[in-house]
Amino acid sequence: MRQMIDFRDYLIEKFSDIDKALSFLEVLLEEHEKDPDGAALYYGFSAAVEAQGGVQKFALKTHSTPQAISDALLSKDEIQIAELLKKQVLTRRGKDKDIAQNRPLPKGWREVKIIDFSPLQRGFDLPAAQIKEGTYPVVYSNGIKNHHSEYKAKAPGVVTGRSGTIGEVTYVTQDYWPHNTSLWVTDFKGNHPKFVFYFLQNLRLDRFYAGSGVPTLNRNDVHKKSILIPTLPEQKAIASLLEKWDKDIEKTEALIEAKEKRFKWLMTRLIAQSCKHWNHYKASELFKNISCKGYPKEELLSVTQDRGVIPRYMLEGRVMSPTNGTDSYKLVEPGNFVISLRSFQGGLEYSKYRGIISPAYTVLLPEKKINDDFYRHFFKTYIFVEKYLALAVIGIRDGKQINLEAFKSIKLPLPSLPEQQRIAQTLNTAQQEIYLLKQLAEQYRTQKRGLMQKLLTGKWRVKPNIKARI
Known part of the structure; x- marks a missing residue:
């Protein structure tokens, strides 16, 4: 593992809450097990402690003793740090596995295993040389990347990565071919397909990564996971609300694309042609x-x-x-x-x-x-x-x-200085418009992530009058 610069500042800036810090440290722990001589584990651990405001606060939030954390930091003993992190990670995983004991069951919701909610199956082999031009999407681990003359699954579809890209989830609105690099939902079990899509997006499937070579999603581990799900009417209402944010994101991204095309046209007209x-x-x-x-x-x-x-x-x-x-x-x-x-x-x-x-x-x-x-x-x-x-x-x-x-x-x-200034001002204005739209799109994405975390876990409930309108 390579040495890192500014790693502490980076971690402190990026992971202001303990769950995010522990998620990242979990990855470091896995890398540390492959390369015990690396220094990233200590840097990551010490930065996470600092990001949480010191030993006492970090200990309180991670169920570790302040003395154990202090000893590890002073000694810089990576074995000691690794053991401490293992305890934290196992505690975290234990909470995930036994959600019923750690979270109250929202009224009207029920606990199920993923296999009884959205069972996943490996996609079908389709070498690039055998693809025949057609209208049916071929869904890979990282989304729709081709079209074929045949399909293997009926729409709607929810597909996620099996190998290569892990964690990305794709919603398909027409009959499609799930590629062998993907896992596809074979049966929605009476659940709303778009809700299943959002739920798997929010589940962070990359946590179920297995293998040391090409990243691979272990569907058996996914199937065993316990989750809480609402009634079908609430599923539809949640999906409908989240779709509104998706539409705003799509509209903004379309505007960004149009503005970027205009910016290129301005570059050609104002500079290249002159x-x-x-x-x-x-x-x-x-x-x-x-x-x-x-x-x-x-x-x-x-x-x-x-x-x-x-x-x-x-x-x-x-x-x-x-x-x-x-x-x-x-x-x-x-x-x-x-x-x-x-x-x-x-x-x-x-x-x-x-x-x-x-x-x-x-x-x-x-x-x-x-x-x-x-x-x-x-x-x-x-x-x-x-x-x-x-x-x-x-x-x-x-x-x-x-x-x-x-x-x-x-x-x-x-060019003359006044002409330089005129051209620069025009291009700067166009570039600023793109920048502001990108900020807006990111705000929508942040809002959507926040809504997903609340709505898909039952922390926030959809009001009955909203459900009635959907």
């Missing part, structure tokens, strides 16, 4: 290569294709820690451009942040008065990547990189 009319200067006349080192205490930055140059703590997942210190790292200031190591995906990224990056990157400082946002957009255009930058790219496929000396000789457009 380039030939602008004065051109060598890149070395517009930008100079700078290399300021000796700032090891500055924020570590990462170069990304979609977000530019950002602090590493903003990255999701794990990032590599520098093994030889950061004295040789280069300083980046707001307004600098960085030549990305992944040149085949764009080439130059803009920084709004001060910090340091690997010495493998090239940092550029504008030599002439420019509008930063104009060039931030320009460096993402198809015409820049394919016409201008292509002259300085060497290597093939993933091995492509920018030859700095060749880049210096490329002639880049320099």
Whole structure:
């Protein structure tokens, strides 16, 4: 297991409640059992303790003794930590298995096993070479990815991943072919199909992962799980309410897609079609290569294709820690451009942040008065990547990189500053609209997740007058 940087901050930021922290630590525990020499278990454990406000609070919420936690943190003994986490995880799993003793049964609800609610069966083999073009969806572990001339299951259908992608659930509205990488619900047992879909979504099926190679869902473990379900009228009402959020999400995502198409059209109209009319200067006349080192205490930055140059703590997942210190790292200031190591995906990224990056990157400082946002957009255009930058790219496929000396000789457009500002303002406005819509879509998704957690567990009940209207 690789060493991680900013892991504590990442965990503290992401897992503000104990259930989320323990879910993540459960994954770490499984990885630790495969690689006992890894350091992630200790980092994750200590970060979770800090995220919960210290030893006492963490102990209270995880049914562990403060002394045991303190001893583990002080000793950094991963075996001790692993044993402590096993206790927490087993306690958590025990609660899942015996829900009747840990949660009151909502009025009108009943307890059943998954096998008596939505039994799952392995899908059918269908090699890619045997697919014949048709109208019937082929549902894989990660959703509908093809269409075939035959079907194996009648609609409606609920399908989840068996191998490869675990946890994703797909609802199918027409007759379909469940692929062998999936598990499909063979009998809804009198339950509302859309409710079954939402229920399995909320169940976190990825918890039933089995195997150490390709992720595989153990359906036998799923079938044994006890759950609480409402009456059919309440199932229909819950599904209807959640569908309203799905429709809002779909409408917003359609708007995002339309706005993104318009943004690409604007990029072409305002930049690509105008380039030939602008004065051109060598890149070395517009930008100079700078290399300021000796700032090891500055924020570590990462170069990304979609977000530019950002602090590493903003990255999701794990990032590599520098093994030889950061004295040789280069300083980046707001307004600098960085030549990305992944040149085949764009080439130059803009920084709004001060910090340091690997010495493998090239940092550029504008030599002439420019509008930063104009060039931030320009460096993402198809015409820049394919016409201008292509002259300085060497290597093939993933091995492509920018030859700095060749880049210096490329002639880049320099519109007048007022024109740069006008174009940048138009593109910024269009980009901001997309950003706000994405925020709205995420708000809808967050609201839906919250509703699912409440409605599908009986913590919130649908009012009788609402059920009567559905």
